[in-house]
Amino acid sequence: MKTLGLLLVGLLAISGSFGVDKNNFKSCDQSGFCKRLRAFKPEKSHYIVDFENVMIQDNLLFADVNAVDLESESKTVLFRYVLKISALVDSTFRVEMEEVNPLYPRFATMLALKDTPIADQLKQVSKKDGQLVVANSKGLKVVITADPLKIEFLDKEGEVAVVLNEQSQMLVEPLVQRAKKEEGGDTVEVEEEGQWGENFKSHHDSKPRGNEAISLDVSFPDADQVYGIPEHTDGLALSTTTSGEPYRLYNLDVFEYELDSRMAIYGSIPVLYAHGSKRTVGVFWHNSAETWVDVVNYADGTVVSSLVNLVTGGHKRRVTSRFMSESGLLDTFVMLGDTPADVFRQYTRLTGAAPLPPKFSLAYHQCRWNYVDEADVRGVDENFDLHDIPADVLWLDIEYTDRKKYFTWDAQKFPHPSEMVANLTAKGRKLVVIIDPHIKREAGYFVHEDATDRGYYVKDKDGKDYEGWCWPGSSSYLDFLNPAVSKYYSERFRFENFPGTSKDVHIWNDMNEPSVFNGPEITMPKDCRHYREHEDGAEGLHTFWEHRHIHNEYGLFQIRATHQGMLDRSDGKYRPFILTRSAFSGTQRYAAVWTGDNAAEWGFLAASVPMCLSLALAGLSFCGSDVGGFFKYPEPELMTRWYQAGAYQPFFRAHSHIETKRREPWLYEPATTALLRDANRRRYALLDFWYTLFYEHARDGLPVMRPLWQEYPKEQPTYTIDDTYLLGNQLLVRPVVSAGVSSVQVYLPGAESGTVWYDVDSYQPHKANGYFSQEVNIAKIPVYQRGGTIVPRKERVRRSSALMAHDPYTLVVALDANNTAQGTIYIDDGETYEYKKNKFIYAKITYTSEEIAYSFINEKASFPTKSWVERIVIAGIKTPPKAARLQQAGASVALQMTLHKGNDVLVVRKPGAAMAQPWTISFTY
Template identity: 45%
Template sequence: MDWTMKSIQYAPNAITGQVDSLGDEFSFEFNILAGNNVRFRLHEKTLLHPRYEAKFSIETLETAVYDHQKKDGLEIVTFGSSELLIAYAPFSFEFKVNGKSQIAFNKNGYFYYEPYRAESKIPEFAVVKEGEADEKLNEIKTKIGKDLGSESFGGKTDSKPRGASSIGFDITFPNSKHVFGIPEHATSYSLKSTRGSGAEYTEPYRLYNLDVFEYELDNPMALYGAVPFMLSHKVGSSAGFLWLNSAEMWIDVEKSTDPSVKTHWMAESGMVDLFFFLGPTQNGIFNSFTKITGRPQLPQQFATTYHQCRWNYNTEEDALEVDSNFDLYDIPYDVLWLDIEHTDGKRYFTWDKVKFPHPKEMQNKLANKGRKMITIIDPHIKKDDNYHVSKKAKELDIFVKNTDGSTFDGHCWPGDSNWIDYTNPKGREYWAEQFLYKNYEGSTPSLYTWNDMNEPSVFTGPEVTMPKDLLHYENVEHRDIHNTYGMLQHRSTFEGHLKRSDNKDRPFILSRAFFVGTQRYGAIWTGDNTGEWEHLSMSIPMLLSVSIAGITFCGADVGGFFLNPDAELLVRWYQLGALQPFFRAHAHIDTKRREPWLFGEPYTSLFREAVIRRYKLLPYIYTLFSEAHLTGNPVMRSMMQEFPDNELTFGMDDQYMFGQALLVKPVSKAGQKSVEVFLPQESIWYDYDTFELAKPKANLIEVETPLDKIPVFMRGGCIIPRKDRQRRSSQLMKKDPYTIIVALDSRLNASGSIYVDDGSSFEYQSGDYINSKFEFKDNTLSAKHLPLSTPMDVKGDFNVKIERIVIVGYSNEPAAIKNSNGKDLFFGTKKVGDCFTVTIKNPEVLIGDEWSIKFKGNSKL
């Protein structure tokens, strides 16, 4: 389609104008946003039907000042070190940072917008001239342009009463070789090409939330979640792009030898509502993205621990025996989960009175050990007038509708079911009220929630989901809101937990479906994976992709949902899962039981060691979650994020960084005796288990991997807070002392931080927390309060002592170590490889105080 800009106007908060194409008139608006970001929206001037705006995903927008001029036939908008260059004909624009092109819109002429039309006014669509686009694009445009009537697929008919309303355009990332993101797909972190001579897939990446049974790996097929966000990175700069649209979407990726990455974005409906993130750093983009779409929730401490789940623990006795066995076998855990069989006939917010006759007592028995319980609450509501949730929802008229206005009926776990319309404020309010203790009988303050099947899954629907022509609040078609449905259930559940605690208790909600902004409401997982080595490996790129899209609290079912992994695979998966953001074992109802003690020795001890490693690292992990909450920085990070100028890391997704300090490389094959690990030469590295200085050759080191060993390396220059005393749950660790691990870099420097609060409430928002920076510099280890964190703010009792400080990477023994008062501190040394490890026992300092410790007589590596 030919696009021409007819006018442009400048105002302090917006740049507006008009464009036309094939006789259709459109208005546009640019907003220059704080943080080096730009929003672009385009609207039809005359609307036959309203276009749906994905308004639930945006939280904070702050505009920035700009200058403008017209030069060489272009409108040039300048803000900071960035420029927006707008061309009149054909209408297109690009962004430059420090004079270098970062991202371009409609550079290849693929911009296509199909207004809603009365059937008598369908125009003949112009064929794109040769050289402007390829034959495939012409075919798509011609086909879509004539496709106003109903269509059928797989025996299901979509009536399409409003006709076609598709949108497409191209986004180009000049001088880049890699793009990342657009989760959720079971594919590599660096997205593979779908077009061009080097194409590795024959279809575009699809974003359409679906309940996919035994999903395929290395495939661009749609899965459970959709975030239309893409990141590009090259040495020196990064750029990001978000299309805020919750309709079905397809994205082609073509990597050229220019180099550049050309992407073609196509959606069935929705709006042109685009965000451009100009960085220039990855961390800056993550910060801006989550400022606009919402910060990741700060989870409760228990949520960051180990979770035990399967479909299903069958009775109260079964559940409590599992709980007791964790104590018997001395394995810590915090959360026991119940799947759909705990309910009365799959009626959510109820209990099977035969299998679970005393739910409160059961929960309280766990709570007495500092543990929680989680029950599944799916969005399908059993059609039953004797079921209070169904009856009241029917009276309130808050179910999703058919095209004739009647309530939509479908089939899911309970049989005939209806679905709450979460786009309706009354629907969200009603759902939230179900979590009040008076409504959810048998629930207690230690019970939290799991939202599954919320793509939504409809067994009798097209592609196992809702028909697209169903109607939601304000007469919006399901096709327009589909990808946001699960997020809105997640949100409503979150709000219900806030209601029940009077906004005092942080909710924990796990969701399978997700969209832009899901991070505000809790965690997600990668759905129904399989107990195979390939799925263990695929968890890394899948979680990295989700993490950069704002959803930093994410995980994969440890052991795989389907099949029966052998003991070796399960051990390797526990070792990996313990070092990923969300750590939960889960399994299908038809699999063999696989609780950690069932495999016998040596495996039970190996499972225990993996879980204990997680618990020791909880102070470090919780600090990472607080950083994600404040800045959007992922907990689980690509090697490229931490080493952005090392091109060898750009496509790497078989290892990753867990925060800034820990590098993790899984054992991903059966019987693997050793693993090659890439250790970037920008840092020095220590084996996490032995504290031995690594000696890579050309960035590579071969690590032997007996069954009790997963390669984990500490990055020199980092400080890691831990709690090394073993307890049954994290709640019982609260007053335990800390151990501080200091991994020196080649200059004998190191830094790190710790965040501590009560682990459960919102009191941190009133200053009740500790946030301190540790630094080793000039032979002194110090702790200082970070801004907005002072002792007078802290009301909690979590300011406990440090019992041990371990300095890793000395080349000889220090002569003396003194505290701030000049008192000599007792220490011991141990030769590890070519270096010494120095351990100070009882340094007589508290985690929340400011202090310094002076080292004398050390020398550089």
């Protein structure tokens, strides 16, 4: 291909060879602030609160804090700070601290919060013996110790749940003027390496503001495990870091990233959860700069934890953590949730839940770098139909463009994009095309010309347009912090500005860490300059933000502008679908995410589960991995198992590298193709179940994909299980992620409450009792439905989800020990915002031994669906009824039933109940 030479140059620039080259990425010792702060371990904090000047107004406490010289007898004040503690709704508190009259304002993270947090009341409870106690409207207390500064947050039982600065590692590096000296009759600035600049490999970071790092230690008494701070490739439960590298949060394009690593990769979401049998709590570190996080779990048996156990008598469970960021404000949210669900809701209340996605986006996606031309796209599309495999979306990678110029088409390979799109949409299918943030520097390219003329590019340290190297070659990067740039970029998505697109063409924002092949750590230099709104007459450092301040938010700025452009192109009528690689807090409000450039290896398949679970806990439920692996070629068994796993993960897309052997499902031998078909069809049968889960996520902010401990918080064996997960609270999934196995160990939680789990294939009941051995052949996907739930299915799988919109439902009722069950279902048009005008159905289905009732949760809403109930499967029935009768819209109809005695399953055949209206099926015995 004509781009292959450039491609290979780019790949070599990143890696030098296959596999991650760690030399391209910093360790903590090579990151100046991390090395500096990690060594900062004073015996006593040098921060002291002045209780004489405390002020409390509504929900906000203000207090003066002095940083003192602990070596002087008089404790000389070195720097002055202001501490703010605010009470927010949902038992959340916010802690902020910054300098009094700083040399210049510190950067405040811009986009993570959905809205201004909602205030609660804060009142003083007591002030004595060097401690000030305040409480919110629920009576949750915060204890502030003056000397040295320590902040304790108490749970509803009055026990300490979270402690800030217990280990005296809070630090806000003071902003200082650069020293000057006389040299040769001139006054010159002092070049102090580390304070005003540092090097990594051949790159120099000028650090014009000097050191401005912040640090805070956070302790979690009674915690067994901590989770969160994605994106990393190790387990869901975070490990102690004292004997190695801290977890790093810095969005990077890591070519062929490695497994079981704390290295930074594409996403950085600084939220941490601590869980134990007593409670779940969370901390959100509101900062978009490079961040490192240390973790110590005292149960791990490390040297440090052993010493602490010796001090505490060895009887206290505890986890401590420490956040260290290069710049920004010390701004921390403490979430005293009580239960896991409480804390997850608190976080999404701050940063937002994912909005209801278009329904097609929950179906199957087929991608490759690259489908080479229109004939290739047509052939792939037709082969899905020929082989009776459902698919909703075909994707185009960078080669569809005119020589890597975004918002254009290759005139030779894709001369008729509108016709190509129309051929797909005639079958209910969609197209996704890629738009990366780098812009090719080519004369005559309209985006480059406009950006150059209008000053829309990110600037280098000298104020000139920054030039880096990416897929097009010499490239510059749009500065989305400038509202005018974001508006310009959004307007490129209008149909008249992007010919060939329609409402059925959606967007993939890749490489948006941002990736810069010749930059430090394959990204943008930290001393590049971004737009900053400032008053007229401002000079120097007051006129721009550095890239170091906003790095982890850069991709979020891009996808926000993409989202706005896709809304505007249809005047706000249709829901956009966007996929992003870069992720930060708040990303979920605009886009789905995937786990990046994985490989066709069993380890990457296994890692996809904890990686997506971790992202889901951090607000990003819409997650998946490249099915089959991006690099290398998956042999039939691996491909089969990956399709089976992907069918039960929120984002379900097959994708592969340009140099890999083609591996569309029909290119395998017929037996494997049949298994891949079966996995896809399983996904489509559950699409309405998925759609309901995402609607409920948009309502309440809870993860769609959940760790077992979310629903079983006191069941300690679940705390470290990350090969098994729940979809909602209805389905338990244990993917097969190892080669050649004939059985897998499956943990079924809920023994104490007598929970029963039903195999979705056989309806065989399994009483929860911890682990059991599940036999698996190559066709078996271990999935279980919880007793007490009802799951909607559509068994008439068609070529795309749009063609199934009005098809009939099968309702699978799994009975609990009380012979009851309940479920929900959500129905709308699948693509517009008409649901916000009450054009939808959100219904509850309940089962008792007397009846099955279908009723609307929101009685003001309605939708003219033509769907009806084709079948009701009731699993676990011990005493079957003799007769059943449907009542709907004043009519009463006798129904037929079939009993399968071997597995206690009763099937109500063709009840014919319309889903557009409430109905009841009554039983007699």
